[in-house]
Amino acid sequence: MSYRVAVAGATGAVGRELLRILAEREFPVSEVAALASARSTGQEISFGEKKVLKVQNLDTFDFTGWDIALFSPGASVSAIHAPRAAAAGCIVIDNTSQFRMEPDVPLVVPEVNAGALRKMKRNIVANPNCSTAQMVVALKPLHDLFTIRRIVVSTYQAVSGAGKDGMDELFTQTKGSFVNDPPTVAQFTKQIAFNVIPHIDRFMEDGATKEEWKMAVETRKILDPDIAVFATCVRVPVFIGHSEAISIECEKPVDLEKARAALRAAEGVVLRDERDDGGYVTPIECVGEDATYVSRLRIDPTVPNGLGLWCVSDNLRKGAALNAVQIAEALVAMKLVDA
Numbered sequence: 001m002s003y004r005v006a007v008a009g010a011t012g013a014v015g016r017e018l019l020r021i022l023a024e025r026e027f028p029v030s031e032v033a034a035l036a037s038a039r040s041t042g043q044e045i046s047f048g049e050k051k052v053l054k055v056q057n058l059d060t061f062d063f064t065g066w067d068i069a070l071f072s073p074g075a076s077v078s079a080i081h082a083p084r085a086a087a088a089g090c091i092v093i094d095n096t097s098q099f100r101m102e103p104d105v106p107l108v109v110p111e112v113n114a115g116a117l118r119k120m121k122r123n124i125v126a127n128p129n130c131s132t133a134q135m136v137v138a139l140k141p142l143h144d145l146f147t148i149r150r151i152v153v154s155t156y157q158a159v160s161g162a163g164k165d166g167m168d169e170l171f172t173q174t175k176g177s178f179v180n181d182p183p184t185v186a187q188f189t190k191q192i193a194f195n196v197i198p199h200i201d202r203f204m205e206d207g208a209t210k211e212e213w214k215m216a217v218e219t220r221k222i223l224d225p226d227i228a229v230f231a232t233c234v235r236v237p238v239f240i241g242h243s244e245a246i247s248i249e250c251e252k253p254v255d256l257e258k259a260r261a262a263l264r265a266a267e268g269v270v271l272r273d274e275r276d277d278g279g280y281v282t283p284i285e286c287v288g289e290d291a292t293y294v295s296r297l298r299i300d301p302t303v304p305n306g307l308g309l310w311c312v313s314d315n316l317r318k319g320a321a322l323n324a325v326q327i328a329e330a331l332v333a334m335k336l337v338d339a
Helices: 013-024 075-087 110-119 130-146 164-177 210-222 256-265 317-333
Strands: 003-008 029-036 044-047 051-054 068-071 091-094 124-126 148-157 228-235 242-250 269-271 292-300 306-313
Touching (some): 003 013, 003 075, 013 029, 013 317, 029 044, 029 051, 068 317, 110 130, 130 256, 130 269, 148 210, 210 228, 256 269
Parallel strands (some): 003 029, 091 124, 269 292
Antiparallel strands (some): 148 242, 242 306
16 A cells, blocks of 8 residues: 655755655555645655655645644644644654643654554644654663663764754854854854753753753653653754763663674664774764664763763754654554554
């Protein structure tokens, strides 16, 4: 069978990646629609190596008869159009933050909790935050073995998490620094070139940022409601690829060799843990790759049953577009969507 698939937010960084991955993975499509705002209507956008799509206006698009819609147009836009698509009988896989914590909307990372798709009630499935997605992929095999009770994570997040404008700002500031142009700050709260900024999304009453809050609540919804999470989320001058330094405390004693074996066998994980120069993965090496890479695995002797690790992943792929397409593939495999 083949499916009619719409991509909303098709002209953005994640939208373009969605189209690229649908073609790369040969998702069974009979028709693809690229949707964006009125100002982008009529633009041309590539789908695979040979096909070019004309961008259509999301505001007026009729979802009747379409099977799957992959949404990445921003939360406020998804709030309007995702329910409209779902009401027309189209299953929406939404990459924004709009529906993630709604109790009747599954929040899914297929390698971790694909079974949650069977609880879909509103024809809407949510994609988690990019930093959450790679972390739960890395931690699922360890949780199955040792039962994680607490996570302390520091993220080093690429500017592509803020979209094309964030990438442009890093490029412009970096280039300007060599000719003594004063940096223009627009997408971030401070200069991002040659700097790190411990502030992603808005501050909340308890002093955490919303990005840090998302990592906590989403991890509990996806992996285990009893896990405590303390996150510090930092924007770094990297174009693509999020990195995370993760420390976990477990209920059961941790065996390092069993942990390594579980990670090697885990779906979506690549373990590269060599205690030598270069025996780890950095964000520049994960660009364009599907896997979540785990390195620097070691016992943490400062807490009972402690383990530390380093993980990196392409935030535009596993952190966003790839995970959405994998959800679509899981829906097809589980026979939860009709062509």
